[in-house]
Amino acid sequence: METATPRRVEHQQTDKGSVPVYTTAIVEQPWDSYSAADHDTWARLFTRQLGLLQGRACQEFLDALDGLEMAADKIPKFSDINALLAPATGWTLIGVEGLLPELDFFVHLANRRFPVTWWIRRPDQIDYIAEPDLFHDLFGHVPLLFNPVFADYMQAYGRGGIKAHGVGEEALQALTRLYWYTVEFGLINSADGLRIYGAGIMSSKGESIYSLESDAPNRIGFDLERIMRTRYRIDTYQKTYFVIDDFEQLFAATRPDFTPIYAALTEQPAVAAGDVLDSDRVVHRGSGEGWAQDGDV
Numbered sequence: 001m002e003t004a005t006p007r008r009v010e011h012q013q014t015d016k017g018s019v020p021v022y023t024t025a026i027v028e029q030p031w032d033s034y035s036a037a038d039h040d041t042w043a044r045l046f047t048r049q050l051g052l053l054q055g056r057a058c059q060e061f062l063d064a065l066d067g068l069e070m071a072a073d074k075i076p077k078f079s080d081i082n083a084l085l086a087p088a089t090g091w092t093l094i095g096v097e098g099l100l101p102e103l104d105f106f107v108h109l110a111n112r113r114f115p116v117t118w119w120i121r122r123p124d125q126i127d128y129i130a131e132p133d134l135f136h137d138l139f140g141h142v143p144l145l146f147n148p149v150f151a152d153y154m155q156a157y158g159r160g161g162i163k164a165h166g167v168g169e170e171a172l173q174a175l176t177r178l179y180w181y182t183v184e185f186g187l188i189n190s191a192d193g194l195r196i197y198g199a200g201i202m203s204s205k206g207e208s209i210y211s212l213e214s215d216a217p218n219r220i221g222f223d224l225e226r227i228m229r230t231r232y233r234i235d236t237y238q239k240t241y242f243v244i245d246d247f248e249q250l251f252a253a254t255r256p257d258f259t260p261i262y263a264a265l266t267e268q269p270a271v272a273a274g275d276v277l278d279s280d281r282v283v284h285r286g287s288g289e290g291w292a293q294d295g296d297v
């Protein structure tokens, strides 16, 4: 596959306002160009999250992280991870500049290629960065690609995305919500209680505690159509987390053709991020404390 030269393009002024502009091509991870500060940022984030996630992340994630030989001392090389990941589940990591156009992203997933942003946040962005960086993509997402069922779910999601792209805007929106509430912000039941599997939580110091331990958010049993109707937050912690019983449940839910589901969804109103419905399987009804009043997307 063709690769482009890595460059970090910061926000640029365009006719759509100030937006990050990236090449969508695959880039070779410029590992030798990481500075001491970059490796230090990785070390601080890695050490902090590893400590926080004991007893909070699902066991599948922690076990995979162990086997991955990711360590605090330096930013991992994608090629080293691929040497373990490809034989395990057939996935490979590819380096990218940042978020990809939807269809490109889906095509990669459908081919078991996971795009990982090559650059890491600056030291002053340790606690929060709006766009996904190397720490989010690599630490948050990659360990679960070692789980065979989750690995299949991700591929099925990519295939579903390609299909939804042909159906239209509302189908894509429904699918984006599914990704958000599972791959990014999902919780899972375990014999020892609720655990995290979503990458957006895994890579966030604050949310890895808040999602499990705060009274404020709702925790609701996984329901595909319910999730596809539910708006979400991009600027604050989630108001609602959806809980799966196991990864099988997730994969099984993506098995049917979504086309009739998309059609049925157009008849139903969207659900606000914090709303609880009568039909919900409520694990915890959120107190709503500290919620912003508007801003759901």
Ligand SMILES: [Fe+2]
Residues within 6 Å of the ligand: 132, 136, 137, 141, 184, 199, 200
């Ligand atoms: Fe992500």
